[in-house]
Amino acid sequence: EIVMTQSPATLSVSPGERATLSCRASQSVGSNLAWYQQKPGQAPRLLIYGASTRATGVPARFSGSGSGTEFTLTISSLQSEDFAVYYCQQYNNWPPLTFGGGTKVEIK
Amino acid sequence: EVQLLESGGDLVQPGGSLRLSCVASGFTFSSYVLNWVRQAPGMGLEWVSIISGNGDTTYYADSVKGRFTISRDNSKNTLYLQMNSLRADDTAVYYCATKRVGTNPFDYWGQGTLVTVSS
Numbered sequence: 001e002i003v004m005t006q007s008p009a010t011l012s013v014s015p016g017e018r019a020t021l022s023c024r025a026s027q028s029v030g031s032n033l034a035w036y037q038q039k040p041g042q043a044p045r046l047l048i049y050g051a052s053t054r055a056t057g058v059p060a061r062f063s064g065s066g067s068g069t070e071f072t073l074t075i076s077s078l079q080s081e082d083f084a085v086y087y088c089q090q091y092n093n094w095p096p097l098t099f100g101g102g103t104k105v106e107i108k
Numbered sequence: 109e110v111q112l113l114e115s116g117g118d119l120v121q122p123g124g125s126l127r128l129s130c131v132a133s134g135f136t137f138s139s140y141v142l143n144w145v146r147q148a149p150g151m152g153l154e155w156v157s158i159i160s161g162n163g164d165t166t167y168y169a170d171s172v173k174g175r176f177t178i179s180r181d182n183s184k185n186t187l188y189l190q191m192n193s194l195r196a197d198d199t200a201v202y203y204c205a206t207k208r209v210g211t212n213p214f215d216y217w218g219q220g221t222l223v224t225v226s227s
Binding site for chain 2: 032034036038042043044045046049055087089091092094095096097098099100101102
């Protein structure tokens with residue numbers, strides 16, 4: 001099983017600032033890495049797939065990078081609607097399909 | 109517009125059974141792989157099970173193997189999860205999620221249905 005580890009668990013950021021979230025895989029997943037956003041009481045929403053491709057309708061301030069075992073989600077200028085929990089997921093080697101533990105982006 | 113609507117969540121006693129449903133619309137149902145993903149209260153996401161487009165291939169997380177059964181009825185655009193021998197640690201919101209065939213992420217998610225296992 002591929003273990004996904006996200007850091008930090010919580011990130012406190014002021015609106016307008018940049019946020020950088022990390023995700024590490026226990027073994028290489030190539031570029032088969034997705035990021036999801038989840039707001040309270042809502043279902044997760046696909047943001048990034050293929051490590052760096054934005055899903056339909058996702059603003060350009062969201063960007064993903066990395067390959068192999070190290071990945072980053074960057075939000076260039078945080079808007080109020082971006083405060084949420086973000087999960088990474090590998091879909092390269094399954095079953096099982098595995099998620100990271102999440103990073104909560106909160107208002108500083 | 110893709111829509112996924114889960115139902116069937118309830119309060120059930122430990123050892124009990126429950127069947128969840130997920131009705132889909134807005135896409136060619138039989139062309140998509142479907143998943144169940146759960147989220148315990150205040151916790152992260154846990155993949156539960158996956159089923160191929162024609163229903164012939166299924167996989168399960170170790171935590172539910174032998175207790176849960178995933179199935180689908182393509183004539184009704186409906187995904188199911190039969191849950192038996194339920195335990196307290198099965199308490200969660202259960203989401204259905206679509207996945208295109210091949211090496212692809214989960215495109216669309218339903219809003220979830222809450223399963224509570226408690227005496």
